[in-house]
Amino acid sequence: MTLRGTNQESGRPYNRRIVLETIRLNGPTTRGEIAKRVGLTVQTVSTIVRELEEQAYILSTREEPKGRGIPPSTLSINPEGGYTIGIHLTPLGIDAALVNLRGDIVERAMRKAPNVAPDHAFTLIGELVAEMRATRAESRVLGAGMALPGPFGVESMSFVGPTTMSGWKNVDIRSRLAEAAGLPAFIETDTASAALGEQLYGLGLQLSDYYYLYFGVGLGGAMVHEGAVMRGAWGNASEIGHIPAVLDGEPCPCGNRGCLERYLSLEAFNRRGVSEAQWVAEIAPIFRNAVRTIENLFDPQTIVLGGLAPLALIEQLAAANTDLPNSVAARSNRTQPRIVVASDCEQSVLRGAAALAVSGVLSPRFGQMFSTADEKGIAA
Structure with missing residues (x-):
């Protein structure tokens, strides 16, 4: 762009x-x-x-x-010209990082807090922010950005079920974050934040059109087109986890049956209780069909596989790209594999969340996109 x-x-x-x-x-x-x-x-x-x-x-x-x-x-x-704080809230706990203007993570801390309630979460966030700021007491801290599972603003899906933050409905997250951090605050889905982090600091420096498949406690996705994350009318584009994958399959908290993330997610892996290799072998056909669906819908240069899951598990999934079904991506003149592993699975969400807070200063294209979150129903 x-x-x-x-x-x-x-x-x-x-x-x-x-x-x-x-x-x-x-x-x-x-x-x-x-x-x-x-x-x-x-x-x-x-x-x-x-x-x-x-x-x-x-x-x-x-x-x-x-x-x-x-x-x-x-x-x-000037990397030390200012800092921002990226926060990642998941059903497993809270991770936070102090990030400089170049996108380097200079400090990082976390709190294990499974299925944390809002009041306790913002107390912990306040502690983490204070720890981060104390390490650069004389430096300028521009704001805080927080990523958490989506979708947002959808009555039957937001903050419902084991892959989201249960109990967070009707919480004014942005205001609570601003109060806890004492800084200008921004929020976004973890999927979009991971895609933004990858775009700014990872493979996005080489690619212009790719799909980021976010493998976390749940499953999400984001299409990056001409260097910008596609948002949709309400900010929930590419909610691939709720695409039907198995006819009359497992019931999903969203009210439907057979949704993709019931089979392909960390929650699904942990519920199955088998080894990584065995699980990957079991869900490989579903994963390959998901790849075909993404390719036919978005025609990306490649699918970037990343997220909260252990790197070894993500790499095994990426290796399951043999015998991929035919799609618009099956062409002889490809310059990228159909599936690649993200450049920084572990930290891309934090770096993307931190980038939300500097978007108004550094990046008009992302600033315009993410600063309208409340207007599009993204803030809970």
Whole structure:
């Protein structure tokens, strides 16, 4: 997705984010290169760069002259120019990380709290945030982003059943998070957060159109198109876990039967009580059919398999890609396998959640997408 600035006076904050995001994506870079990329004048870019330097969001360096003339200074993100806190809430517990502007996790802590109730959860979150902030007491912390199982805003599915956070219905999660953290707060589904983390810091740097299949306590998915996570009208696009997989199969808490996540998820694996290899062999036909469905619906460059599950289990699932059924993805000129393992299964959700909190500063495309969560019914 091309980032373009605007010459309207009211667009100054937007241009500032455009320039900062361009430096993050393409740095080290120069003022002239930025101006060409975003369609602004060099003078406008220089004014914005001066402000960003003064506020310590970016760093400017200049090489020693090698001939006539002075080489232009190059600009890059200052990783210590600010930090955000990413939080991942699951039916197993709470994980938190302090993330710098470059996306590096500099501190991490967790609390084991199975099926934690809201009041206790936000007490623990307050403790975790205080721990994170204490490690960088003099630094700027921009906000906190939290990822948790979806879908959101669906009466019969949200916060219902063992793969979600039971007891969290009608909780104003964003307000409670802001109060507990003492910071601007943002929330998103764990699936979309993982896809965002992968897009910003992982395979998304090489791919533009791929499907992220999130294998957690439940099962979710997100299609990344031209570098942006597709959201849907209500923010719940690609809720693949509730696609029917087995006719008249196991009852699902959503009210239907045979839903995919009843067979393909950590909850399903733990309920089955067999070895990883045995379970993968049992569910391989269902997994392959899911792959075919995703490919025929979205035509992705590849399916990226990641999530909360142990890496060994994810790798075994990815290896079950032999004899995949025919689909629109079965073409001889492929440059990627039909299934790949995510670059960072364990931390992509945390990095994506942290990115939510800086989206208004760093990234207009993600900022526009995720800042409207409440308006689209994403906040519970």
